[in-house]
Amino acid sequence: MSSRSDQEGAPSIEGDSALRITEIFYSLQGEARTVGLPTVFVRLTGCPLRCVYCDTEYAFSGGQLLDVSDVVQQVAGFEPRYVTVTGGEPLAQSNCLTLLHTLCDAGYDVSLETGGAMSLEGVDPRVVTVLDLKTPASGEMQRNDYANIARLREADQVKFVICDRADYEWSRFKVDEHGLRGRVADILFSPSFGQLEGRQLAEWILADNLPVRMQLQLHKLLWGEEQGR
Numbered sequence: 437m438s439s440r441s442d443q444e445g446a447p448s449i450e451g452d453s454a455l456r457i458t459e460i461f462y463s464l465q466g467e468a469r470t471v472g473l474p475t476v477f478v479r480l481t482g483c484p485l486r487c488v489y490c491d492t493e494y495a496f497s498g499g500q501l502l503d504v505s506d507v508v509q510q511v512a513g514f515e516p517r518y519v520t521v522t523g524g525e526p527l528a529q530s531n532c533l534t535l536l537h538t539l540c541d542a543g544y545d546v547s548l549e550t551g552g553a554m555s556l557e558g559v560d561p562r563v564v565t566v567l568d569l570k571t572p573a574s575g576e577m578q579r580n581d582y583a584n585i586a587r588l589r590e591a592d593q594v595k596f597v598i599c600d601r602a603d604y605e606w607s608r609f610k611v612d613e614h615g616l617r618g619r620v621a622d623i624l625f626s627p628s629f630g631q632l633e634g635r636q637l638a639e640w641i642l643a644d645n646l647p648v649r650m651q652l653q654l655h656k657l658l659w660g661e662e663q664g665r
């Protein structure tokens with residue numbers, strides 16, 4: 437299948453159930469509802485976006501071709517309860533859907549971190565999706581696929597990475613425009629690391645009495661920008 441992502445940055449895939457993988461590692465979940473819980477991360481290679489603040493540029497290319505069954509076997513070696521499939525943009529590889537389904541069948545609590553440009557259609561309903569709606573300062577706002585909002589389920593979460601006051605105002609507007617409150621389990625406001633002080637964002641949220649969850653990236657507080665953390 438030739439998709440937009442295949443043409444714009446995703447690696448070519450060989451084999452029926454092959455995935456290009458940048459890394460598989462065990463760490464503490466740094467964000468979202470399961471923050472702080474030991475989690476295995478499967479980072480898929482490739483992303484069609486180029487957000488200005490991207491902290492995983494090393495996942496844009498390279499990686500190793502692995503069969504879905506090999507990935508699941510490596511995950512099992514950590515004996516985790518929680519598994520997060522991330523990237524890059526994991527949904528840029530169509531076999532990501534097979535991986536998600538197989539991980540759910542294996543009994544893990546599976547979450548998916550996606551950038552909002554790729555359709556959520558076909559994602560296993562047992563997966564908790566964390567949808568990152570791109571803000572104006574990301575430089576990729578125009579790539580948001582708003583049809584994904586209707587595909588979100590009650591357990592899913594929507595994240596806004598906020599770089600400045602304009603991003604904050606935009607995010608507030610989008611929460612209201614799309615009726616996100618009550619539609620998803622959590623609305624996450626996260627300061628862009630190195631661009632906006634967490635304290636500043638906290639003060640804006642409190643001043644406006646916004647019912648959103650502010651989050652800091654725990655893994656960066658613990659380990660900085662060290663890869664594989």
Ligand code: SF4
Pocket residue numbers: 483484485486487489490491492493523524525551
């Ligand atoms: S979607 Fe994620 S991986 Fe892709 S460029 Fe943006 S921040 Fe980086």
